[in-house]
Amino acid sequence: MLGKMTKQMLTGNASIAWGVRLSDVDYIPAYPVTPQTEIIESLSKWIREGQMDAGFVTMDSEHSMITAAGAASATGVRVFTATSSQGLMYGFEMLYTVSGWRVPFVMANVSRGLSSPITLEPDHNDILAARDTGFLQIHCETCQEALDSILIAYRLAEDKSVLLPAIVNMDGFYLSFTREPVEIPNKEIVREFLPPYKPTHAFFRASQPMAQGVAVLGGHIYSYFKYQMHMANNNALSIYKEVSEEFKETFGRGYGTVEGYMLDDAEYVLIMSNSFSAMGKAAVKRAREKGLRIGLLRLRLLRPFPEEDIREALKGRKASAVIDQNISVGKGGILYSEIAGVLYNEKQRPLLLSFIGGLGGKNISDAEFDFIFDAMMNAYSTGNVPQPALLYTEAELEEMERLKRVAGKG
Amino acid sequence: MIKSIKDLTFEEQMLPGTPACAGCGGLLALRHCLKALGEKTVIVNAAGCFTLLCVYPFTPFKSSWLYTAMACAPAGAQGVRDALNILIKKGRLDEKEDLKVVVLTGDGAAYDMGLSSTSGAIYRNLDFYYICYDNEAYGNTGFQSSGATPFGSKTGTTLPAELNPLGSELSKKDLFEIWRSHKPPYLATISPSHPVDIANKFKKCEGIKGPKLFIAHSPCPPGWATEPRLSAKFAKLAVETGIWPLKEALYGEVKHTLIPKKFKPVEEYLSEQGRFAHLFKPIRQEEAIKNIQERVNRYWK
Ligand SMILES: Cc1ncc(C[n+]2csc(CCOP(=O)(O)OP(=O)(O)O)c2C)c(N)n1
Ligand code: SF4
Numbered sequence: 022m023l024g025k026m027t028k029q030m031l032t033g034n035a036s037i038a039w040g041v042r043l044s045d046v047d048y049i050p051a052y053p054v055t056p057q058t059e060i061i062e063s064l065s066k067w068i069r070e071g072q073m074d075a076g077f078v079t080m081d082s083e084h085s086m087i088t089a090a091g092a093a094s095a096t097g098v099r100v101f102t103a104t105s106s107q108g109l110m111y112g113f114e115m116l117y118t119v120s121g122w123r124v125p126f127v128m129a130n131v132s133r134g135l136s137s138p139i140t141l142e143p144d145h146n147d148i149l150a151a152r153d154t155g156f157l158q159i160h161c162e163t164c165q166e167a168l169d170s171i172l173i174a175y176r177l178a179e180d181k182s183v184l185l186p187a188i189v190n191m192d193g194f195y196l197s198f199t200r201e202p203v204e205i206p207n208k209e210i211v212r213e214f215l216p217p218y219k220p221t222h223a224f225f226r227a228s229q230p231m232a233q234g235v236a237v238l239g240g241h242i243y244s245y246f247k248y249q250m251h252m253a254n255n256n257a258l259s260i261y262k263e264v265s266e267e268f269k270e271t272f273g274r275g276y277g278t279v280e281g282y283m284l285d286d287a288e289y290v291l292i293m294s295n296s297f298s299a300m301g302k303a304a305v306k307r308a309r310e311k312g313l314r315i316g317l318l319r320l321r322l323l324r325p326f327p328e329e330d331i332r333e334a335l336k337g338r339k340a341s342a343v344i345d346q347n348i349s350v351g352k353g354g355i356l357y358s359e360i361a362g363v364l365y366n367e368k369q370r371p372l373l374l375s376f377i378g379g380l381g382g383k384n385i386s387d388a389e390f391d392f393i394f395d396a397m398m399n400a401y402s403t404g405n406v407p408q409p410a411l412l413y414t415e416a417e418l419e420e421m422e423r424l425k426r427v428a429g430k431g
Numbered sequence: 432m433i434k435s436i437k438d439l440t441f442e443e444q445m446l447p448g449t450p451a452c453a454g455c456g457g458l459l460a461l462r463h464c465l466k467a468l469g470e471k472t473v474i475v476n477a478a479g480c481f482t483l484l485c486v487y488p489f490t491p492f493k494s495s496w497l498y499t500a501m502a503c504a505p506a507g508a509q510g511v512r513d514a515l516n517i518l519i520k521k522g523r524l525d526e527k528e529d530l531k532v533v534v535l536t537g538d539g540a541a542y543d544m545g546l547s548s549t550s551g552a553i554y555r556n557l558d559f560y561y562i563c564y565d566n567e568a569y570g571n572t573g574f575q576s577s578g579a580t581p582f583g584s585k586t587g588t589t590l591p592a593e594l595n596p597l598g599s600e601l602s603k604k605d606l607f608e609i610w611r612s613h614k615p616p617y618l619a620t621i622s623p624s625h626p627v628d629i630a631n632k633f634k635k636c637e638g639i640k641g642p643k644l645f646i647a648h649s650p651c652p653p654g655w656a657t658e659p660r661l662s663a664k665f666a667k668l669a670v671e672t673g674i675w676p677l678k679e680a681l682y683g684e685v686k687h688t689l690i691p692k693k694f695k696p697v698e699e700y701l702s703e704q705g706r707f708a709h710l711f712k713p714i715r716q717e718e719a720i721k722n723i724q725e726r727v728n729r730y731w732k
Contacts (some may be wrong), residue, residue: 049516050510074521076513081551086508088499088548095497096523099519118500142693219523225495225511226528227471234498235485242487252604 031203033196034059037103037129037189038163039203040171042067043211044127045218047098048076052090054108055141056193057131061103083112090126095233099175099217099225100126104132105193106147113150119186120155120250122234123222125178126186127171128156132295133193134381142382143192145295145347146212149355151322155250157187157257158323160294163202166276167191171270172206172215173276174182176264182256184222190274190323192296194382199296206272210382214271258325275308280319281334283309288318290341290371292318292336292360297332297346297379304390315394321354328363335364335371340397342374344385344412353377372400378412385412434632439630440466448493449484454659455668456650457481457564459623461535464562464645466537470494473511473530476505477545479537480571481564495530502544504534508559531560538579539563541646542604553613553642561644566651567603576652578604581674582726583719585708586654588650591709595717598709603727606646611680617640618690619679622648625664628677628688635679648675656705668700673727694731697724 031039038060051061051070067073080086087385090102105113109130109282117128130151133145137238152158159178161167167189174187223231223368223399261278269275282302284290294302298319308315318334318341335341345354352358357375364370374396377383389412425431444465451458457480465472472494476482479499485496499507505731512532518524521551536545541563552559568586576586581603586592590601608651610618617636621629636643648669650662657665669675671690674697677689698720701707710716 047521048513050506054544076517077508078513080506080546080556081511081554083508085503085548085551088503088506088514089510092499092507093514094510096511096514096518098514100514115503195551225473225497225515225530226524226532228528230493230495232485232490232492232496235487235490235496236482236491238489290553385722 028202029206030200031168031255032059032198032200033191034131035320036168036203037171037191037203038063040168041101043206043208044171044175044199044215045099045212046073046075046101046102047295047411048093048100048101050078050080050086050093050102051260052080052086054105055280056197057103057105057129058134059197060129060131063347065330072397078195084115085109087112087119087128089116090128090205091115091122091124093287094119094124094186095224096124096125097220100202101128103129104130105131106406107136109147109151115139116151116154116156118234121246123184123253124186124251125175125184127174127184128188129171129198130188130190131193132190136365140381142194143346144380144382148188148190149347151188152323155185155254157183157185157254159162159187159189160323161189161191161196162296162298162319164199164203164272167196168203168205169272169274169276172211173264174216175266177257177260179218179220180257180260180270181222181315182251185250185253185258190295191392200383210271214268215236228278238258238294254325261322265368276321277358278322278330280321282317284316284318284334286314288314288339289316289394290338291315291317291393292320292341292343292356293317294323294356295346297344297385299384301344301390305388307387308394326363327358331360331363334429337369338371340374341410342376342393342397344393346374348377348380372397372406374400374406375409376412377409383417386414388414432634433627436627441625442466443469444470444472444493444677446491446493450486451480451484452651452653452659454537454652455661456623456662457479457647459662459729460621460629460649462624463629464627464633465492466531467630468531469558471530473497474533474535474620475499475504475507475511477501477534477540478571480542481535481537482571503548504536504540504545504593505548505559505561506703508532508534509552509555509557512557512559515561516640532558532586534559534561536563537570538563538567539577541565542578542606544590546609549610550613553615553644556641558640559620559642561642563606563646564649565646566654570651570655571655571694572582574651576601583710583723584702585709586706594715596709597702598706603622607678611685612646614683615644616640616682617642617679618629618644619647620648620675620677622666622670622677623650623673624670625677625689626664632679632688638662653703654706656708657703662702665700670696671695672697672700673731676730680693694727697727
């Protein structure tokens, strides 16, 4: 049932805020950081105007903010919070801590490159640093997807076979400040999909004393609880499929764990994530017009990592190239390593190329995409896979040389 | 208000059998605080010795417990308090199920790493209790100097040595005044040697909404290098020498709840503790002892 829906021009930030508003969230501990701040400003305004019945508190840091979010969730309310880059790093200790509390709140991360050098523009070193924490991770390409993913994230996180916090990620500036037409679903219909929060697991109350977050002595106890988290996170894979199916039935739009674009008959596959995938899709379309059989695989659910779906999507391809919008300094692209791990035991696997691109929001031009396509085809025909490379144009290098001269280092 | 220890409740909220050291002054202070607070509490703890009070699958408390991390117990208290309020307001939790939210941290968390989150919680007028057991160093990591370490104390990182025979040359921060500058409705210093004073202070702030803060002077046998059986004696000596003033501030107004009739010399307190032994032998460091006595005299003038 689709019901009456309205479409509005919304930024990515406003889309997230709308997702939260529709989710019957009870409590929002917050802390400002660009480019996320518009989310918490919108929510705070709605609460002050009486359009949302939730508590809102500006904390003294993201470390405190994530603590308060986890503690409130452990007490039995539905919680949302948001951060970005430096803020995520500042609260990092608590990411591991609260996921160990098994508290199902949702946090938005608006990706932004990490200092230093300090910058405002996006890449994914912030969010990928959190990949081992226990949080579920959904990465978005569009504003509509950002709104919808908040609803999906609560369903996933709160499922009793999961009970882990979830992060919905989107790119700063490219999505956070970009306006797109977004369908704001009807609240009554959202309630059918995501009913108000009535947790049945343990939480603090006088008649039911509980010790939460207690210490353990001994590796066998620690291992047991850690691995429980791993299994719960993996449970979210099958739950995701049920939930996204139900989402599609309810709202008429669906999202897989991964998204294929012009993939069906593709011989070569570009692998990307988040909003820069839109540039990749445009490049794939152009390549198709030239008769090249290229497609794109966008990674959406990053934790749990949908290994089976990735393997399936890459089966029978000639070559594939990962554009990592991140850099593990001293190693290279993070997602490249993860995908290589997924493919290693396949008898017939595509060649896998690695590119680092879009760091700190650097544009990826048509020429750079064409370069990648050529590299994939060349690798297949010669059997030689090129070394991992940074996407960087000559014009950009010249400009950099000029700036260095200005800085007196020419 | 009660007059004598005979008036203290027999009801215990923390049961025996914890892994804390024999003679832990902080634990004794906590026991008396919890007696005063009653059963309906949730203790929000920061990293320190007392984190090990709850080791899976045991807890010594009749009430609830949440271990957070070192810097952020007050933020955890904020989350729990706010959530309870929301649940009650929205009719999803019976008021009978409400809990007093109690932060429990050592001095390292209170004086140093947790200052930001504490300042935030007091600023927001969070309705909570804060109990800091002040053993005057980072105890759980083996007694290194913290912002609460007094002048002249030996710790794992202020060993008296040739270049610096004093031990710690820095002075203890005044947490009472740091907290008081935030204008909380109630704060107090307490000592495990004065349980009647503890009970009365909790009584006094009962029903006050907002931050209610307690700093408990806490003898620590392994760190202070003292005998476990003498912890109450050292706690008492700290009060009787004037080193640890027992006081409270109700809406900012400071009042001493015990003024010794005749102050004992600080030397009596210092000389029997291993952490100050270097001030007395092999060479008596007269300047340093005088310095400590003068600080106390100046405070009480
Ligand atoms: C972020 C962080 N840094 C360091 C530690 C290590 N650590 C654990 S307990 C502790 C000492 C805490 O001292 P205090 O607050 O005085 O409590 P006590 O140990 O004396 O009970 C330290 C430094 C930690 N747990 N977390
Ligand atoms: S080290 Fe000191 S504070 Fe810690 S438990 Fe032992 S006596 Fe108590």
